[in-house]
Amino acid sequence: MNKRRAILFIILFVLVSLTAIIIFKKVGRRVLIKPGGKVSASRMLAHARQLESGGNLIEAKNIYQKMIEEYPNASSVMNWQRKIDELNIRILFSPTITPGSILYEIKPGDTLAKIAKEFKTTVELIMKSNGITSEKINPGRKIKVLTAPFSIVVYKSQNILLLKTNEEVLKTYIVSTGKNNSTPVGTFNIINKLPNPTWFKAGTVVPPNSPQNILGSRWMGFNLSGYGIHGTTEPQSLGKQVTLGCVRMSNADVEELYTIVPIGTEVTVLD
Numbered sequence: 415m416n417k418r419r420a421i422l423f424i425i426l427f428v429l430v431s432l433t434a435i436i437i438f439k440k441v442g443r444r445v446l447i448k449p450g451g452k453v454s455a456s457r458m459l460a461h462a463r464q465l466e467s468g469g470n471l472i473e474a475k476n477i478y479q480k481m482i483e484e485y486p487n488a489s490s491v492m493n494w495q496r497k498i499d500e501l502n503i504r505i506l507f508s509p510t511i512t513p514g515s516i517l518y519e520i521k522p523g524d525t526l527a528k529i530a531k532e533f534k535t536t537v538e539l540i541m542k543s544n545g546i547t548s549e550k551i552n553p554g555r556k557i558k559v560l561t562a563p564f565s566i567v568v569y570k571s572q573n574i575l576l577l578k579t580n581e582e583v584l585k586t587y588i589v590s591t592g593k594n595n596s597t598p599v600g601t602f603n604i605i606n607k608l609p610n611p612t613w614f615k616a617g618t619v620v621p622p623n624s625p626q627n628i629l630g631s632r633w634m635g636f637n638l639s640g641y642g643i644h645g646t647t648e649p650q651s652l653g654k655q656v657t658l659g660c661v662r663m664s665n666a667d668v669e670e671l672y673t674i675v676p677i678g679t680e681v682t683v684l685d
Contacts, residue, residue, distance in 0.1 A: 455485050466501070471508065475501040499585040503670065506560075506584065507542045514562025514579055522553045530676070535560045538673040564674060566643075566681040568661055570597055573653050575643075575661060577671065587667050588652050592659040597683060602636040604643075604679045607672060611644065631665040632672040636681060643681070644668060 462477035478494045478501070485491070511517055518529065526537045526549050540546065544557045551557075567576040568589065575587040591597040610622035611633035620627045630645020645665040646652070652664060661683075663671065 452484055455481055455488060455490075458484075462497075471501050471505050472510070472512070475505070495586075502584040506539075506674065509544055509558050511558055515558050515560050517556050518559040520551050520553050520555045520557065524551065524553065525549070526551060529559060533559050533561050534563065534676055534678065536673060536676045542673055564676075564679055566671075566675065566679060568597070568681065568683045570595065570599070570655070570683065570685055573655065575663070575671075577674065587663055587671070590646070590651050590653065590657050590662040591655050592657050593655050595655070596659040597655075597657070597661065598638060598641060598659065599683050599685055600638075602638055602641075602681045602683070604634045604675065604677055604681060605637045606633075606635040607677060608633040608635075609672070628662075630662075630668060632668040634668075634672060634675070643671070 458477055458481050462474045462481070465471075465474035465477065475498055478498045481488075481494050482491055482498075488494075505512060516533075518533075520529075526540055526546075529535075530537045530540055537549070539560060540557065541549075543560070546557070562579045564584075565578045567578060568574070568591065569576075570591045573589055573591055575589045577584045577587070610631060611627075611629045612622055613620040613624075613627045613629045625647055628644075628647055630647060633642055633644045635642035641660055643661045643663065645668040646662045649664050652662065656662075
């Protein structure tokens with residue numbers, strides 16, 4: 415008799431526990447889901463942050479994109495978009511294989527420069543996305559190589575630069591463009607890239623790292639003499655039309671862009 419009571423007690427305890435769990439889940443779901451079946455923005459944000467902390471960057475990015483789609487009028491939309499930009503660059507600079515990249519096995523006789531030329535990418539991006547710290551590479555190692563082309567679009571009226579791959583915008587940068595609308599409109603190509611450029615100003619030579627060298631830490635020249643994208647010693651001027659016609663970025667931003675885009679990259683400048 416006592417044994418039967420004990421069994422009945424255990425069964426009753428299990429049933430009560432299961433009922434409590436079901437009730438808790440239903441109540442919790444009411445709190446976390448908005449009317450109409452949408453998950454609350456705060457819940458989605460917590461989920462995105464959890465995914466990011468666990469290294470699931472692509473999944474985290476997808477959550478932020480869904481937040482923007484479902485809550486386009488939220489006050490935090492711009493913050494969510496900036497987070498997507500940040501995650502895009504982190505994914506790009508990681509070994510994660512994504513659409514537009516391949517897993518390449520290094521062959522005897524390969525160099526980073528040779529691989530970069532073959533796939534129309536940059537040595538810097540190959541090194542960055544694979545954690546390579548030396549240009550010495552070993553045959554047999556498999557590395558991530560970007561194969562999708564990048565392009566750049568500059569909007570003068572908004573003083574922004576978009577980095578794109580195919581039709582996806584990877585990141586939006588704040589830039590400065592030419593005063594008196596002097597930045598030329600059209601489609602150009604990057605034909606040269608220089609780290610720590612010297613500025614040849616009206617017959618004078620301004621060396622790299624000089625406070626007077628307005629080119630900053632990087633130069634990417636167009637196939638239109640005298641024009642290009644460069645850094646700055648005057649970051650406070652970003653977002654304004656103040657240059658002599660070039661596109662000016664912060665040094666940190668231009669160094670990031672320099673790492674990503676190869677010579678030949680198309681640049682479209684629009685009003």
